[in-house]
Amino acid sequence: MMQTQANAALQIRGLTSHYGRIQVLHGLDLEVRPGQLVALVGSNGAGKTTLLRTISGVQPASGGEIFCDGRLITQLAADKRVRAGICQVPEGRQVFAALSVEDNVRLGAYSRRDREVEADVARMYALFPILGEKCRLAAGNLSGGQQQMLAIARALMGRPRLLLLDEPSLGLAPLLVEEIFRVVQQLRSEGITILLVEQNAQAALSIADVGYVMETGRITLSGSGAELLGNDEVRRAYLGM
């Protein structure tokens, strides 16, 4: 039995996952320390989304181990992982389209029973004023960028200790992309540990403490954000230089 790093917020060892007979994660290792902003980059179909889903427990692991704050969670049900502090902003936003913006925000706190939910709703509207203005509208009526903010607010309502972000800037106008990255940095400065999956490798690696590069279900490179930005292979494959 290997000793887990006591100071890892998330530790993944030899993780494998399948869709039916197709193996997508091939023994993956990754570590996120408390308070870190870790960026994960990789080309289409590398398995980034599958990895985040497996961490959240909505996709089963077929092998390997996931530790959260030193606790083994590989077999834990998805809703219990939210209670353990793992919240995700899924790829494609996945807001509850028929429900109101406010209901979406409040459902983010579904796992909480404390009295500060109300104050947190107000905090979310302060962070994203547009959500406050549109709180009565059905979430499906929001624009793509607004839905992304809603998805982030919904995840934050779970009071994450580890926030998983799956391509939050995908398909957004440049101004909104900047806004999203500004929010991500703000969250990090508030002490939330973040694992950020991004196609926009340049932007992600330049704000990340640590970066990982993923190819066909394996980690192929890792290092500090700055190191990876200077790496020739990364520059060629992901930064188009």
Add this chain to the structure above:
Amino acid sequence: MSEFLQFLFSGLTTGSIYAVSGLGLAIIYNASGVINFAQGDFLMIGGMATVALLAAGVPLPLAIVLAVLITVAVGACLQRFALAPAGDSDALALIIITIGASIFIQGIVLLLLDKNQHALASFSGDTPIAIGGASLLPQSLWVMGVGAVLVVLVAAFFRFTLLGKAIRATAANHMAAQLVGINTRFVLLVSFCLAALLGGLAGIVAAPITTTSYDLGLTLGMKGFVAATLGGLGSAFGAVAGGLLVGILEAMIAGYVSSAYKDAVPFVLIIVILLFRPQGLFGGRVIERV
């Protein structure tokens, strides 16, 4: 005019039963994608259990409460032991499981009780109330009243309670629901219990009018299915409107044409609707699915 009113009363009464049954169907369909062919059996269990408990000397109010609890327990078992083990099987397999469960439930009731038709005594006597030249049975008022109250309560549950919203969220996006910490297995269980509760209560208030027997679920379940499809599967409002519509059309055809054609009404309706408006009368137009 008084004749029309008479048919309307009769249609609204049976329509209320179909509406509540269709509502249960829509709730399960939304939460799980399953068309529950055992929905009609919930009505049968409610009625038959009340009859059996009364025969055993239990007073009516207690018999009703117990019969509803029994129905809810059956709904929970259906989800937990018949459907949950099938996991992510495709919708058709799950539907066939509910058909099997329906036959199984009828067999059990046949074994435990009997194959006779039973009529529960009316709750408030049988003296008709005269309205506009037509007469209305007190039990019809019970059926319509309970139906209306149930529809309002269910609507409020989905609109205002956290659990109701969690069920809608699960129906809208199963994965996102899990990601906010909703225990979706529990949500499924609650949906089946709720559908059984609706079915059980509808079956009990209807029993003095429809009479009840172990195989009652077959026809009632079919009518509820037609109601829900007519309204647009998955639309709760549509299921209620569809139920009332089927009930009223049946009564009008029976009254003005011949009662021989009455039972053909739902099936003709469903063929017409599937041909010309497959999303149902209210499906597609409404964004809200529950």
